[in-house]
Amino acid sequence: MSTRSREARLLYEQLRALEQQAREARRRAGLRYSRREVIQALAKPPYGRRVGDQRISDWVPTSDKEPKVPSDRSSDDVLALVRLWSSWAGESVNERHWRNLLEQAQPVRVLRTMPAGPGRPVREFTDPFTLEVHEAIDGGGASGLPLLPLYVERQHDRWLADVVNGLVARSAGQPVGVLAVLVGESSTGKTRACWEALNLLPPDWRLVLPLVPSPAEALIAALAEITPRTALWLDEIHRFLSGDRGEQAAAHLREVLNDPRRGPLLVLGTTWPGLWADLVKPRKDGDRGDTHAQARALLTGKHYRVPDAFEDTDMPELRRLATADPRLKEALEQGKSGRITQYLAGGRALIDRYETATALQRALIESAMDVRRLGHDIPLPRILLEASIRHYLSADQYDLVADGDIEHALAELSEPRRGTRGPLTPVTFREPGGPRVLTDDVRLADYLDQHGRKERRTKAPPAGLWDALVDHAARDSFIALAEAARDRGHLRVALRLLAAGVEAGVPGAAVAAAQFLEEEGRPDDALLWCLPLAEAGDVAAMGRVAGLMEATRPDVAVAWHRKAAEAGEGYGWLYAGMLLRRAGELLEAEVCLRRAADAGVHGGHAELAHLLQQAGRTEEALVHLQQEAEASGGYAVVETAALMRERGDSGLTVLAWLLPRAAEEGRKDGGGIPWVEHALFRHLAMDALLRSRLRSLVDEEGQDDAFRRELTALLDFVEELAKGDLREKDTNTPEALRQHGRLAEALVLYRKEADTGRRDAVVHVAALHEQLGRTSEALAWYQRAAEGGDPEVFPQIARLMSAAEGPDETFDWLKSCADRHGEKGYPDQRSAVAELLRIAGRTDEALAWLRRASRTGDPYAWRQYAELLEAAGRMEDAQCMRRYGWEPYGEISKPWSAAPPAVQRLGHVRTAGD
Template sequence: MTDAWGSNEIGVAHGPVVQARDVHGDVHIHHAGARPAPRSVVERPISGWSARQLGVHESITVDSATPDGPPCYVVRRHDDEIRGLLRDASETSLMLVLVGKSASGKTRAAYEALRAAGHLRSWPVVVPAGPNQLVELLAGGVPPRRVLWLNDVQRRFLDRPHVEAVAEGLVEVLSGPGPVLVVADVWTAHWKLLADTPQVQNLVNLPQVRMVRVADSFAGASDRERAELARCAERDPRLALAVRTGERQLAVTQVLSGGPRLLRDYLGGLHSPHAQALITAAMDARRLGQESPLTADVLRAAVVGYLDDRDRVAGGDWLTDALAEAARPHHGIAALTPTRQRPGIGPPDGYVLHDFLDHHTREARARKRPPASLWTALADHATAVDDRSRLAAEALQRGLYRLAAGCAGPAAESGDVAAMRLLAVLCDLRGATAEASAWKQRSGDLDRDPRPFDASPYLSWAEEEPDQHAQPAAAGSVDALWHEFDLAKRQGHEEEAVTCLRRLVAAGQPLAVSMLSVRLRDRGREEEAETLLRSHAQAGDPAAMWYLADMLVESTRVDEAVRWYRRSAELSALAVPLLVEALACLGRLEEAEGPLRTQMRNGVETACGHLADLLERLGRVDEAENVLRGWIEGTADPWRLSPQEPRGMELLAGLLRRAGRAAEADRVRRYGIEPGGSTAAAWELAPPRDA
């Protein structure tokens, strides 16, 4: 790996070019030979990088008098924290993670802090092209006094296929002699997911990893910060416009990025149908894992699935017109930014979606099923290994096995270990054990014991009281009360235990409510228990609602019990698995449908399987099948980072068998589904080259 360092040349932007064709039928893997040698990376001091090259958003323009370069920088409270952490970075390794919403100024804050750190200015800043190159660099050992710059770390580096290898490599480098500085930024929602991901927990729990939250706006700014903002706005017309436009929210950095205006235009439907469809296709491509610029060929092929029959009638050069509209700048910023990857001067050969649009529409589109036209366009035209690996992982999660194989094959033959593991899973699902072993052998996984994440602790109410005596707690604190309760319970002092629970209820501990109600009922104090539960249920506590409903059933007040069961399940995903059986026991099964559909609309994945079960019990098998097919294709479970069969596939196969369609059940387990949800026909998967 030593020859990968020290290059002053620009490396390959998006990895080696591979191409997969003919993904409409059988999947043929085009053999690319041995794993390519490590690509050289760019490393130069911070002074040799522009803010834009390191991922800082392009700023709006106002007029011809707009200053060159990024807008005047306003130092805020988080800047002081960042710069304080960097003071010690020359002695010990540090991973600095800036967390905030899109366009909140995370990357700019890191850029300015590094430029201001005199003792770090000479350190070469290394910008990996993607996760595969980063894994190569980490495996070879990062030389001391280097800065690894990981912009959009969750999306671009700690993605589903590569998260384990990247996290392990970062742990090793940060735990080594160093010193090495790793600078990363991540959206707030992505950081919450990463912090709870087992493959990343060893990394985020290192003392060398420090997280700094970047304020989303100037709304809570100090007087000093507001004065500095006003001073800079006097010198920079872009800031002045942002301050005026940001209004009460003072979302200055977002306005500087141009994002809010782009979002308003998109959500308001102010584009032509063709331009709107191009932008939507770019959004879906990004959330499926396509980080490289989208070519006109991809967009031309993909957009058809986003247009209705009327809008598919178009004359002239409709694509050129639509691209021009989507790329038309407002104050210098566009929804799709034209780029050129090929050498020399010429027309654009790709288009990049604005990050703000991706961030603010990703959740709304999370459960939308991308059309077949987009999947096919990406599988046919994607060239970057990292992109193909991410697309393959998304396709597998959605039951689209044929497309997953088509994306993964070229990536695997180019050396992507995650793609090899995915192909091994597909071979296992088909019963091709020899081919699966061959892929595992190539990936180094033949003797590996995969440990997929068990999400069950997050999907059920706690049955055990928390072990609050593990650490000393301050007297009078909630932890101290739990400690007292645990001690009283262990010693058999039930009245003292009840007293502790009352104090915990008064302190706002929801778990204590149900625990206290159980102990009150055990002592024959039914009326007091019901009063307790009812008051908390009426205040919106779903667990109290459920326990109250159980009490009401025992006293034959079934109608009221059903209402509380339904309300609990509408508010809490934890009640969803319990609802069908609870109402079935009361002969009120059909009344479970409403809450389950509510939770489906809220994005609670477990509701889909339980709704399908309910519909099948009610004799509505076709509806149950449609729910399962839509669930499989529309959901990519964020907890499932290792490749495996989608959760709903076994449920779908079971339903098909019970409906007398055993052959189709077997086929769907082996070959998956197609975009739109139909069962895939049998297709062939070529073995690895050296199998």
């Protein structure tokens, strides 16, 4: 018997066995079984397949005749038959297993040969849970359900299908690599969508899941051996592109995706929105480093946002499938606001378990929630949670915890319920071909992780938790945890965490400590941390030492910048050149700046141009300014246009150079300052002859009407700019009407502007209402301005609201508004409210409010606290607060040493005040 015949026989035998199970189950239940009943059941929902007895008899003959192999076109009918028989037999359906059986039973197809690369054939991945697809609720224990709920295709699925199908269709003659990342909150269906997309790949494709020894290292290793027709599975892609080797992994992946010899290659990824933003946020001017340059270049434009909830357009198909799948029916009925996938993934069940947990179980969960929101990596050391629970229990509760109770509680929390994992589950790994290995780490369920971030965002972590983190946090989390401590003003704790990182050998911990101390105004202490590393050859430390010495020892700083540059940090040439130029050593500065420009360092050409211009070498300066402007845009465009005019270039020549830059800036649309637009307007405003020549184009025959309108509007705008006044000069502007006492008319116009989104118009409407004696309307508009983020209206709100409702209600409203904006990263309102409270004689109330805001994570509140102390005349406390921060329990810290651990052990300990 041939191999293919054996595979066809295997399909037949398994179909025959499944039918027999269905027949016996029906008989035990007192129900009849016949092929006629099978045909009738297949014709009804959820199957909807018209399959005759002849077809079933071909695949599963009742006599001894040889069964026929189902054709490709019949595969869906066979799968429907499998689902029906499984349902009657009370069995779950492994659809990937049956699809593989059907495919293997088909006549042999000739596939192109290729060297075997990493991974396994995609058809061998039959268990979605091995790829971290969330297990779903069990639908009340209904039998015969597929492994995963029936799938509702949504807009992100169609986008992903276009990506995959496009790649597969081009693969025969045009190898290419494609990256597609789904970005969405926890349990919104990202990983399931990627799983469904795998079904679109031909069976000869391979799937690679790089994880060991670490995601980034595994990815780098896999990319070295990758072969065409491979899919890379990068679920939670931030794990692969962050950390010490994340940038190296991103660079390698970019290279492979652009290598035609490696294609076709599909890379599927998922991540959360906040983590995506961290990877793609642009480098800011003044940043000394760019921690995610390669990741940003790799990822930008390669994602699709998965919505948190089902859209209205998705609901009809969801309702249709819910009639056939009780899990979907339950999620449709119970999932709030269209959050279907979250409910299916067990979100509600997890919340129920958390809310009904024992005191000990709840302490374990909440400590995990707090540790995660403070920045700890996903694997949580079990000993860390055990050391933390005492701070989440009362003294009496903790005294009652007996030996074995914690282990028992963790075991219960790891148990799956209703088809989904428990709140806290052990972290395991498995080497290829080896047994599953249990680690000493646990993982908090994603849904509870996000629930904790939202529900506990206003709760200060227990003071004792910070000590537990210093003693037991995972080594790779120390730097992130130190940043969280610093945000809360716990400066001593932040340095202890960084010291623990240094002691544990965490790369970058000492440099992070030096940067922290430098930014807190302690450069001498910072030098103690990074100088030994710099002398040992650490490039980042060299740059930090150089930066620390720029103000006091610029000659030494130049030497260190040069060392860093020679070691591969191109920005060292730029900083050395700038310092040398400032010192008047122009020849040496030119050498360094040329090295920076040659290395492609951002700002290198511009700084070199400034030096050359200073030396009167205008032509050379212009060449480099143009290179900077054409490569990076920005203010260099304005400077280039000005220098071209200074050189005597005609207006048309400058305009011809500016227009391509304007088109490029329009395509980028990055939300920054539109410097090209500024340069273009300025150039036109300075050249009346050029404007006149452009006006003549408006009157030429054959010009497009839209072109005429746009050019006319542009020139009218620039004419006003040239006059130095862009404000309309007629008397019908709202401001003109207001100045002439026509307040009601001005109010109408300002309201129209406010309704179109102009923020300053809201304040004008409020002020006009107040002028007209309409106090309540004025207050409502001032409050609207405050809700829009304007802190300058708080005194007006305090004045009007206090008179109407009293000071307590007023300050409650103001603090609530400021808290909401503080959570979004806008601190100015808190400062304004604190100052109003001080003026009202309620300084202690303001301090308590700021202290609470700081302990819950507002990175600005502890500095505002120091400012308020100073304004209240408590200078010594203010100075101590700025220098030492405060303790997690809420008191200003006593002086503490900032010396690194090695110095303290040697006994050369200086207090920060020495």
